[in-house]
Amino acid sequence: MDSIGKNIKLTLSGASHAPSVGCVLEGLPCGFKLDMDAVRFDLERRRAGNYALATPRREADDLIIVSGIKDGVTDGGPVSVTFPNREHDKNAYSPVARPSHADYAAWVKSGGAEDISGGGRYSGRMTLPLTFAGSVVRQLLKADGITVFSHISYIGSVEDAPFDPVMERAPELDPFFPLVDRTKREPMERLISETRDRGDTLACGLECAALGVPAGLGEPLFSGVESTLSRYLFMIPGLRGIDFADMRVLGSEMNDQFADGGRTVTNRSFGINGGIANGMPLIVKVRFRPVPSIGLPQTGYDLIGSKPVPLEIKGRHDTAILPRGAAAVEAAVCLGLYDLLLDHKRES
Numbered sequence: 152m153d154s155i156g157k158n159i160k161l162t163l164s165g166a167s168h169a170p171s172v173g174c175v176l177e178g179l180p181c182g183f184k185l186d187m188d189a190v191r192f193d194l195e196r197r198r199a200g201n202y203a204l205a206t207p208r209r210e211a212d213d214l215i216i217v218s219g220i221k222d223g224v225t226d227g228g229p230v231s232v233t234f235p236n237r238e239h240d241k242n243a244y245s246p247v248a249r250p251s252h253a254d255y256a257a258w259v260k261s262g263g264a265e266d267i268s269g270g271g272r273y274s275g276r277m278t279l280p281l282t283f284a285g286s287v288v289r290q291l292l293k294a295d296g297i298t299v300f301s302h303i304s305y306i307g308s309v310e311d312a313p314f315d316p317v318m319e320r321a322p323e324l325d326p327f328f329p330l331v332d333r334t335k336r337e338p339m340e341r342l343i344s345e346t347r348d349r350g351d352t353l354a355c356g357l358e359c360a361a362l363g364v365p366a367g368l369g370e371p372l373f374s375g376v377e378s379t380l381s382r383y384l385f386m387i388p389g390l391r392g393i394d395f396a397d398m399r400v401l402g403s404e405m406n407d408q409f410a411d412g413g414r415t416v417t418n419r420s421f422g423i424n425g426g427i428a429n430g431m432p433l434i435v436k437v438r439f440r441p442v443p444s445i446g447l448p449q450t451g452y453d454l455i456g457s458k459p460v461p462l463e464i465k466g467r468h469d470t471a472i473l474p475r476g477a478a479a480v481e482a483a484v485c486l487g488l489y490d491l492l493l494d495h496k497r498e499s
């Protein structure tokens with residue numbers, strides 16, 4: 152199933168080299184005025200080619216609204232959108248599975264029936280409709296006083312300063328290259344550029360925060376904040392790790408001592424205890440693997456001939472999933488939080 156959600160339902164469709172990718176988002180209120188420029192801005196943050204050091208692929212990401220939004224206002228029906236895939240080069244891909252991409256596993260799963268060119272349904276392109284849906288829901292969260300933002304915590308060996316876990320407002324962040332310490336941009340960009348020139352790729356990480364999350368949000372046991380957000384987040388290809396706490400070795404270092412109003416002094420629990428939001432800033436740290444398509448000689452797997460073969464990838468690829476992936480992570484967090492918020496509002 153390519154659907155998710157309890158109180159909302161998001162279905163993604165299409166694939167990297169299909170005619171289009173898109174989504175259907177159900178469960179939104181009727182009559183909500185959307186800021187479509189803000190939605191387009193989030194899409195632009197994710198777009199391939201928005202930034203000199205990202206992939207040289209140029210994707211137009213034209214948004215076609217099929218239903219559910221009329222003159223920028225939700226009509227209560229399913230919000231259905233599609234994005235034509237114009238900028239793909241089928242010849243850049245071959246029936247040889249790339250090491251550590253989803254090609255081999257997807258081929259086996261579908262018995263060879265699925266078009267896995269360009270990564271198929273497992274491509275970063277699928278984060279385009281995810282980002283759209285998250286951006287819409289971000290505006291609904293904002294109407295309830297919840298804001299979601301993120302910064303790049305590291306690219307390769309270059310680290311940014313962390314968010315202040317007890318912050319009361321968001322720091323100023325450049326939406327296209329969000330950093331707490333802006334002086335880290337230059338060494339990060341230098342590293343991306345040097346690594347790309349060597350034909351290699353980089354691991355990277357992001358810290359995403361939500362302010363204004365009400366204490367008590369989250370359902371016990373199987374639908375806590377961590378498990379709900381994880382289900383949305385792990386849709387993002389290349390995302391391989393999530394931390395929901397600033398982990399320490401000793402309990403005495405880890406425990407958050409209380410302050411007035413139920414706030415805590417340190418928030419090493421990142422705003423969650425027992426799967427339930429505790430009212431402090433909610434922080435999620437994610438880690439992306441290095442992009443699997445590297446430009447160096449490797450051993451791939453010939454899917455037709457069923458044998459390992461030499462492989463040199465010639466396509467146009469990202470060197471690191473960030474900064475493009477930041478909008479997708481924020482989208483997944485927004486969708487998970489909104490789904491939980493609808494339960495919370497019913498209860499309170």
Ligand SMILES: Cc1cc2nc3c(=O)[nH]c(=O)nc-3n(C[C@H](O)[C@H](O)[C@H](O)COP(=O)(O)O)c2cc1C
Pocket residue numbers: 206251252253270273274275276278387388389390391440442443444467468469472475476479
């Ligand atoms: C925004 C974004 C862009 C990506 N760009 C590429 C890319 O250019 N080349 C590539 O091989 N993988 C890229 N990936 C990662 C792969 O899609 C991912 O590693 C692959 O589907 C395997 O999934 P897994 O790493 O989660 O196992 C990108 C992912 C995202 C989220």
